[in-house]
Amino acid sequence: xxxxxxxxxxxxxxxxxxxxxxxxxxxxxxxxxxxxxxxxxxxxxxxxxxxxxxxxxxxxxxxxxxxxxxxxxxxxxxxxxxxxxxxxxxxxxxxxxxxxxxxxxxxxxxxxxxxxxxxxxxxxxxxxxxxxxxxxxxxxxxxxxxxxxxxxxxxxxxxxxxxxxxxxxxxxxxxxxxxxxxxxxxxxxxxxxxxxxxxxxxxxxxxxxxxxxxxxxxxxxxxxxxxxxxxxxxxxxxxx
Ligand code: UDP
Ligand code: MN
Numbered sequence: 001x002x003x004x005x006x007x008x009x010x011x012x013x014x015x016x017x018x019x020x021x022x023x024x025x026x027x028x029x030x031x032x033x034x035x036x037x038x039x040x041x042x043x044x045x046x047x048x049x050x051x052x053x054x055x056x057x058x059x060x061x062x063x064x065x066x067x068x069x070x071x072x073x074x075x076x077x078x079x080x081x082x083x084x085x086x087x088x089x090x091x092x093x094x095x096x097x098x099x100x101x102x103x104x105x106x107x108x109x110x111x112x113x114x115x116x117x118x119x120x121x122x123x124x125x126x127x128x129x130x131x132x133x134x135x136x137x138x139x140x141x142x143x144x145x146x147x148x149x150x151x152x153x154x155x156x157x158x159x160x161x162x163x164x165x166x167x168x169x170x171x172x173x174x175x176x177x178x179x180x181x182x183x184x185x186x187x188x189x190x191x192x193x194x195x196x197x198x199x200x201x202x203x204x205x206x207x208x209x210x211x212x213x214x215x216x217x218x219x220x221x222x223x224x225x226x227x228x229x230x231x232x233x234x235x236x237x238x239x240x
Contacts, residue, residue: 010080039083
């Protein structure tokens with residue numbers, strides 16, 4: 001039987017959220033043997049998100065884990081960490097086999113990506129498009145092995161890759177109960193991968209030896225905060 005893909009999506013309330021999750025959900029509807037873990041950066045599971053998730057017909061788990069207040073105030077905020085960590089804990093408590101993958105709600109996925117990551121035995125890696133100044137971030141391959149990384153922000157990282165650029169086998173993940181993602185903006189991937197205790201030799205290059213881009217780090221333009229006043233109406237609690 002084909003291994004199940006546990007697709008972890010951190011998400012948070014903002015005006016673009018329903019649009020992002022609709023596009024992503026309608027991509028995931030095409031993928032067999034996939035379980036969607038939607039990890040809400042919220043005190044409680046957002047009822048609107050829950051109603052949306054039910055409509056896709058995709059097996060899903062909706063969990064909530066808000067970013068601790070102290071990190072929200074940091075100069076560089078570790079986005080989506082509390083909720084990804086909660087998803088990892090959920091996997092540790094509920095799953096035995098499969099493959100886990102971090103798919104942000106605003107990224108773009110080629111359906112061929114899922115065929116690639118499903119056979120991950122330890123950790124697989126592949127290029128991500130629209131990252132940083134180089135426009136792509138990718139492992140560098142020689143003779144079928146990862147020998148380094150091409151990324152415009154190395155930042156002394158051992159594994160300078162994007163969150164969308166790797167997948168992890170769950171049997172392998174469960175063998176590393178200490179594995180964790182830090183609240184350290186920019187270093188989440190690197191620390192998580194290091195906590196799995198891997199070397200370059202363990203990494204399985206996918207996407208035709210890392211020559212194909214099957215996932216893009218697309219970003220939706222955020223509308224700036226409104227400059228118009230929202231007027232107080234009688235009988236409502238709207239503030240001026
Ligand atoms: N995210 C979150 N809480 C936040 C900000 C972002 O859960 O306060 C999620 C977001 O929905 C996305 C992921 O974390 O799935 C990465 O955030 P974003 O896309 O804003 O960051 P990027 O890496 O694109 O700069
Ligand atoms: Mn993003």
